[in-house]
Amino acid sequence: MHELGVAQSLLDYLEKAAKEHHLKKIKSVTLKIGKMRQIVPETLVFLFQTLAEGTIAEQAQLQIELLPVRVHCLQCNQTADLPPRKYSCPHCGNSSLEWVSGKELIIDHIEGDPIDAN
Numbered sequence: 001m002h003e004l005g006v007a008q009s010l011l012d013y014l015e016k017a018a019k020e021h022h023l024k025k026i027k028s029v030t031l032k033i034g035k036m037r038q039i040v041p042e043t044l045v046f047l048f049q050t051l052a053e054g055t056i057a058e059q060a061q062l063q064i065e066l067l068p069v070r071v072h073c074l075q076c077n078q079t080a081d082l083p084p085r086k087y088s089c090p091h092c093g094n095s096s097l098e099w100v101s102g103k104e105l106i107i108d109h110i111e112g113d114p115i116d117a118n
């Protein structure tokens with residue numbers, strides 16, 4: 001269940017980011033996660049909300065965008081989405097592939113309320 005580690009790191013990151021950007025509250029977070037990561041979005045949201053209780057991100061909406069496992073074939077020069085547990089080009093069967101997406105774990109966007117100046 002590595003969602004727990006991801007949720008914890010995300011929360012640590014948000015607390016740092018909030019300090020840096022002078023936010024009093026995080027309202028929403030958008031994550032981009034490659035399917036290779038095998039993260040279950042519902043599990044991650046649940047764990048995040050549990051861990052975030054009593055923190056600056058308590059009311060944050062966690063949006064998760066899953067990115068397909070996509071490769072570029074160096075043999076036939078085509079781009080394709082890989083089916084689960086397959087590592088060869090669906091067009092020509094070659095396994096000299098370049099990653100286009102699928103391994104990401106990116107914090108794409110954070111929205112928060114700034115601390116009032118006065």
Ligand SMILES: [Zn+2]
Pocket residue numbers: 073074075076077078089090091092093094
């Ligand atoms: Zn190919």
